[in-house]
Amino acid sequence: MKKLFGAMVIVLLWSACKFNNTKTLPIYGNRQAETKVVNGQTVTDTVYQTIPPFKFVNQYGDSISEKNLDGKIYVADFFFTSCPSICPVMQRNMLNVYNAFKGGGDVKILSYTIDPKYDSVPILKKYADKLGVAGNTWWFLQGKKDDTYRIAEKNYLVAVSKDSTVAGGYVHQGYFVLIDKEKRVRGSYDGTNQEQVAQLIADIKTLQTEPVTETTK
């Protein structure tokens, strides 16, 4: 009898552990504490770094801002259409992400060009067509070069720069950055590595089940 009871306790403990073990993804970037008064009580909250407002144009010539991504999970990367080095590998892997979520609607992919001078809207459209990308799941965005570089480094925490000594003329890291529904950075993955991209797909599914907190306005 005692033994049975012991076994039951162990099973209960184990299942409790297992139950609490649902994965939450870390939140990246700077954070600060903010104290405010809610219902007469002073509450201190953590404010996380978020992607600030932006304005770019997609491959259809539509203007895209942060508002188009309200309540969406999205993956961002940086590329250029004439890139001979890591881009084809990245886009081949991003196609896996695209194929996993293209039917849904709450997941988007943003590929920012770091060569906006050459990558005009028609060039981006042609590129998307040839890659086999249609609809509004995956946007190829063109904007001012300074805006692109600033958002890459300050907000998506990815390094990009022009360098005439490397093939194609640009150095950039092949990261895929995962942004949650509240515009916070939740992960970054090596876009040239198939296993990491598989992890990204799994993490997006984790984010899809995460409830939206009320701390953001």
Next chain:
Amino acid sequence: MKLKVIACIGFFLVVLIISCQSDQEIEFKRYYSAGSLTYQIHCQNCHGVNGEGLNNLIPPLTDSVFLKTNKTVVACFIKFGLKEKITISGKSFNEKMPPNDLPPIEIANVLTYVTNSFGNKLGTINEQQVESYLSKCK
């Protein structure tokens, strides 16, 4: 006596053929394995681990008929890049391919690798052949 001589000559011929073949085999393997490394460094990013290409952007390397009839120009594409439109497996491609200024031996290695992988089987393409192909580049 006569029978012995014939047997000896026959044996000698057999040995000769076998050793010749294995020489060719060794040459093939040398080209192929060196080519697989060159492929990883210079070609794989775009054309893929399995030579699958990328939809309508980057052509696959699986069109055996194209490779067989275009060995010469493919060597030129590798060395000097490609700007014109080409048709592979019934699809047309017109993105630029950047030049990879490799020495003839490395082009021979990688050509041997590509034309004997991904479902292709064209045998060794050696350095001398590549030199003659390159001399005909436009």
